[in-house]
Structure formats: C-alpha cells, structure tokens
Amino acid sequence: MPDMAQSSDTRARFDWTDPAYLERILKRRRAEFWLKVGGVVSISLALGFLALMVSSLTATGYKAFTQTHVTIEVPISAEHVDEADIFGSKWRVVMKEAVAQMFPDLDKAGLKAAAEILSDGAQYMVRDAVIADPSLIGGVLTIDVPVSDPFDQMNKGLVDRTTAEDKRRVDDAQILAFDSLAAAGRISAPLNWGLLTNADSRFPELAGLKGAFIGTGYLLMVCFAIALPVGIGAAIYLEEFAPRNRMSDFIEVNINNLAAVPSVVFGLLALAVFLNWFGLPRGSPLVGGLTLALISLPTIIIATRAALKAVPPSIREAALGVGASRQQVVFHHVLPLAMPGVMTGTILAMAHAIGETAPLLLIGMNAFMTSAAATPLDSATALPTQIFIWADSPERGFVSRTSAAILVLLTILVMMNGLAIWLRRRFERRW
C-alpha cells in the first residue's frame, strides 16, 4: 500500500507552523468572529429598540399617573342652587363666586383668567357633591378639583416658564395666581385614579379609560364566547373526525390563509356584512367582538389542534378498548387532557386580539363617547381605539395620557401572557 504510506507521510510532514496556514486559519476565525459580532449587534439593536420604546413611553406616560388638584372652598348659596332643580341650577355662578373668594384682590378680567385654572369639570364635581349631600346648600363645600390641562402641565414642569408670554398657553397673571394657590398649600398632585375610572372627555384632565375598559371587556367577552367553542369544535372535527379528503384539505388551506389576511380586510368584511347587511349597531362591541372572533379563530384552531395532537394515542386506544365511542373518547378523555394547551392558545389569541385597532376603526368604534357602554349593543370605544383617539387630539395633556393608556394596555398584555405561561407551566403534562 504505497499510496497510504505516502499520504500518512504527507500528513506527518504537514507544517502546522506554516505562516500561510496560520494566516488562513486566522482569516477563517476572523470571518466567524464578524458573523458573531453581527448577531450580537442585531440582537442588541432589537432589544435596544424595545428598551427605547418602553422607556420613552414610560418617560412621557408616568406623568399622567398623577393629576394636579386644587383645594377650593365653594360657597353653595341657596340663591343660585335650587334643590328641586339641581341640574338647572346656576353652577357657573357658584364657581365664579368660589374663585372670587380665593382671589379677593383681582379685578373682573383677572378673575376670569384665574377661573381658567379650574378644570371645566369642576362645576359638575361640585354639583355631584351637592346631589350626594343636599344639606350643603347654604353652606360651604371644601373640595379637591382637578386643575385644567395647561396648569397641570405647568405644575409637572412640562411648560417652560421662561418662554415668551404670547407663546405659552398660560399668561403671567395666571401663573402668579397659580403660584399663590401653591403657596397657600392648595395645590396637590395625588394619584390619578380618574385615568382609570373616568370616561372619555374633551378635557385631558378629566379624560379616563373607563369607557375603553368596558368596551374592551365586552369585546373580549363576545370574542371569547364565539371563538372558543367554534375553534374547539372546528379543531376537534379536523383533527379527530375529518376524513382525509379534498374538503378537509380545502378547509385547512382556508384556515391557514385566513391567518395571514391583513386585519384591515376583516374590518371591511365586518362593515359590509355585519353592519350593512345584518344591520347590527355601528360601533358596538358586539360587532367588534364578532370581527375579532373571526380574526382569532385560525390561531385558536391551530393551537387546539396542536394540543389535541400532543395527547398520546395510548389514551385514545385505552378508552376505545373499554368500549367508549369515538366521541366519548374525545370529549371524556382527549379534550380534558388537551384543555391546558387549548386555554393557553386561546389566551394568547385574545392577547393578540386586544391590540387590534384597524378593524375596530372601520366599524366605528372610535366614536367620542363621554359615557361607558351599558350593553354590548351600545356604541363604545376599546383600549386601542381610545389610544388612537387620544393620539390624534391636539391638547398637550393627551400626549402623556396616550402613553399612559399604552402602558396600561401593555400591562394587560403582559398579564395575559403571564397567565398563559402560568397555565402552561402549571397544567402541562409531558407524556
């Protein structure tokens, strides 16, 4: 075997210290190094974007979690307030008197300017306090009311006091008046519960997410009530009963394609079919929920099928062996075992559906509503559409409110995802 001897000779004689060889090795290692650097840089970029997004939203949003309030004493004179006609009483005059009492040394124009410190909703808060306690009529009510948006911004340091007066939304006299209130200890900045408990408003200091919460709640209810049973039914049929024929192939192709159809197209479908054809109420969570159910159905079906597939055949065979029918096998044994996986998939699909905006805009869930929907058939907004409305509003205060609303939405999403992960960890079985 001369060949082999020769080859082993060459190998033995290979010069591992040959500079050309070392150069080549170095070059190859360098190429690998740069590939790794590219990977690390890309991942850092992606994570950096996430960090930048969350931090910039937090930086602008956290200020909306407090709201500047001012403590005022409101004289409720019986002259202006009539217990019998409380909604027709002269609340504007009452508020005027309260402001005049706070600033005894201001003239009429000055008082008018100073009155702008109070939110427009202050008179309604006073009214509601009097409705709750009619004995206040004739007495003096001490109440915390929100200040209007420009002063809220100023108190939070978002308005630069050194800007020329004509370029600010608050003039010097108003700042003086505000500072005198602050010096008197009347200004406070408590947690802004109104952000969660108020309905929407044109005035940022009064606007809250209550309507959006209720709208999103109804949306999820409708979506869940429809998508879960239909999704499970479809998945069971396709996975356990459907004969392998053209029809079931066609259904499967359909489901896969539906999963990739842009959501705005589902909005068009809802507009044409649910609103125009069936005449369901425009802007209602019922229609929105139906649309979201169609959007999340493919995801739920795919997740359910995966969960059903994960149940080992021995379970089915054992059940069949003791005389269960095929449906009994599925409903008594396979489905209960697959349920954690089904629920995980469903919650993830819901978490995705909760952030869908475009289809909701098309069916009119972006109407300005100052009260929360009472039933799923009323016009309502949802969290994402509320964010869209606020992002479009010109008032300064809505910028931080939008960020705050986004933070609330993201918190809900994280909670839903956490629930899904917990479910998976808690109930998942490895066979």
Next chain:
Amino acid sequence: MTGLAFLILFVATVAGYGLNRRAANGIKAGGGRLHSLTSFHGAYSALLVGIPGIIVILAWLALQPTIVERSVMSALPAGVLDGLDLGQVSLIQAEITSIAGGQVFGTPEPWKLDAAVMLAERSASASLALVVVVALMSAAMVVFARSRVSAAFRARHGVERMLLGLMIFCSTIAIFSTIGIVLSLVFESIKFFALVPMHEFLFGLRWEPQIAIRADQVAGQGAFGVIPVIMGSVLVMLIALTLAVPIGLFAGIYLNEFASSRVRTFVKPTLEILAGVPTIVYGFFAILVVAPNLRALGDILGLGVSPTTALAAGLCMAIMLIPFISSFADDALSAVPRALADGSLALGATRGETMLKILFPAAIPGIVGGILLAVSRAIGETMIVVMAAGIIAKLTINPLDSVTTVTVQIVTLLIGDTEFDNPKTLAAFALGSLLFVITLCINVFALRIVRKYREQYD
C-alpha cells in the same frame, strides 16, 4: 322580547333534558335494558330543542328589521318617494327608524310619524310572533323528543350525529368567512368600477379621492389612480425590509448556532414580546420619538424632512418585523438535519463556515418564505402607517417625503363616512380587494415554498 325568546328556549332545553332523562331512568328502574345512557337521552332532547331554536331566533333577528322596514316603506303614501334616489330613500328610512326609536328631531311630516308608528307596531308584533313561534316549536320538540324515549332507542347515535354536524359547521366557518370577505369585496368593488373605469383605477397616476365628495365632480377625472398609493405601500415596505431582513437574519443565525442556552432563554421570549406589541403602539412611538428625531437630524444635515415620513413608518415597521424574521430564520435553520452540520464540522469547517456555507444555503427556501410573509405583513400593516405616514398620495421614492399607503387610504376613507353610494367609500373596498389579492398571492406562494422545503428533509 328577544330575551324572553332566549329564556323560553333555555327553559325548554333544560326541561327537555330533565324529562327525557327521567323517562329513561324510569325505564331503567322498571328493569328495562337501555341502549344508551340516560344522560344521552337527556342530551338528545336538549340538542333537538336547542339547535333549531337558536337557528330560528338568529335568523329571525337577522331578517326582521329588513322585512319590517321594507313593508313599512312599501306602505308609505303614494308619491312621497317619487323622484328620490336610493340615498335619499335610505335617509328617510333612517329618519323613520329613529322616530320610531323615540328620537324626534324637529317636526317631521305627518306621514313620517304615521310610518314610524306603523314601524313600531309591526316590530312589536314581529317580536311577539318570534316568542310565540319559539314557544310552540320548543314545546313540539320537547314532546317529540319525549316520545322517542324507549329502551331500544339509540339516543347516543342521535346525539353524536348532531354533535358531529355542529363540529362540521364550526369548521366551515373559516370557509364562510373567506367567502364573506371575497363576496363583500367583490360586490362593493363592482359598484365602484361602475362609477370609475377599471383601467383608470389600476393605471391612474393621481389619487385624490376627497374631491369626489362633490356630486358634480364624481369620477371621470382620474382622481382614483391607485399607482401612487401602491408606490407608497411598496416604499414603506422596502424601507422596513432593508432594515429588518439583515438584522433579523443575523439575530436568527446567532440565536440558532452561537448563542448559549442562557442567552437563548432570555432573548427569545424578549423578542416575542416585541412581536406581541400591538402595532398602534409602534405607530405612537413613531410620532412620539422617531419622527421628531428624524426631523431634528434632517435639520442638522440640512435636509428637508416632512413631519410624516415614509422613513419613520418604515423604521417602526422594521422593529415590528425583526422578531418575525429572526424566529422564521431560527426555525428554518433548526429544520435543516443536524447531520449536515455535523458532517461539515467533522471535515474541519468552523462553525461560522458551517453556518454560512451549509446550513444557511439549505435553509434559504424557508427563509425566503418567511421574508415573503413579512412582505405581506408589511403591506397589510395598518396602524403604524395610519399614524406615521401621511394621507396625501404622492408619486415619490424619497423616503424623507410623506407618502400614503393602501391601508391608510382604506382607513381614512371609511372613518366617519359610511354612505355606500359614493365612490369615496366604495374606493376603500376596491383598495381592499387589491390588498386582499396581493397579500393572498404572496401568502399562498410563501406557504407553498415553506411546505415544499420542509418536505425535502422530512
């Protein structure tokens, strides 16, 4: 009234279950040998009562308003609708409906008030009829189901047949929604193309749908040319992909081959968070952070940057697409049989060479499929562009300029205005058809590539 119908149905269903089960139990107690378990006898009755009842109620609810309104409109005094077009008739119809609902604006003509009263009466009697029909039908079904109970009756087979039917119905909903999408898009688009010629829509270079609000300017002026809108979509998509594809691929490659398992367990879920963020958040991020900073940067460099730019929208869309592409690349690389990589490593290739020369080429079909899906997502993505790109259509390839996209136009055309007889609204459906066809083609193509490639190694 509808609530009452549902209540009656519910009670009848429960009663049917109870009755049949008790009857079956009675047979059993009397020494009879039942074919099916007693609960199946109960379920048989419940399904037999419940399913037709639900169908009747839903169909009734869907059809009642239309039928009642039509009967009222046809009973209007002769002559009041003469010379009115379809839009005006539907306005009158809406007015009558709102009067019947108790909202009277101004002083409507007496015949409208009469019609409203008639509408209210007929609606009330229709609702009453629904309750009566449901009650009679439920009772009949309960009695019928009860009469079937006997020792030899195969209740389980009946129940299972009905359940199977229900499940088949559930699985056809996917088909129904596809049909629904296609039909609604096609019908409205046909109406649109009756007003605007198709070649103008497809090849026109001007998109100015707002002009068409005025009736005397409707169509015929080339204001519905879709080219600039499509160009906008393509521009934003290209910007997004040029950024997202390299970053996503590098990230996917690193995670697949080089990352330690600790890095993987941290990075993968974090990237998934990025993928799960609603797109409206990216849109707001674009107007809050990206656009102002781009403008500032443009000012420093002396470039004119408009407030809404294709670049800002593309950038944010890229952030959205990075995790999508990286996870697709990761999956495609993992699907390549390990033997290929092991063989390459055994021959002395470095891991980098194995990745670039063996694994990556083998995974290319899957990765291309993933990128195509990303393209279809970028074109169909709505909220980022609605918030960050403009609404004025401009034929430009300058990324610093404001552009509009197909999805932006659909949303802006349909927000607030839903009269279905003007070309402005219908144009949204024509755009929707276009979007649906484009994304469907890309998706089908991409899914086919992915599947074909997977089969190669399975």
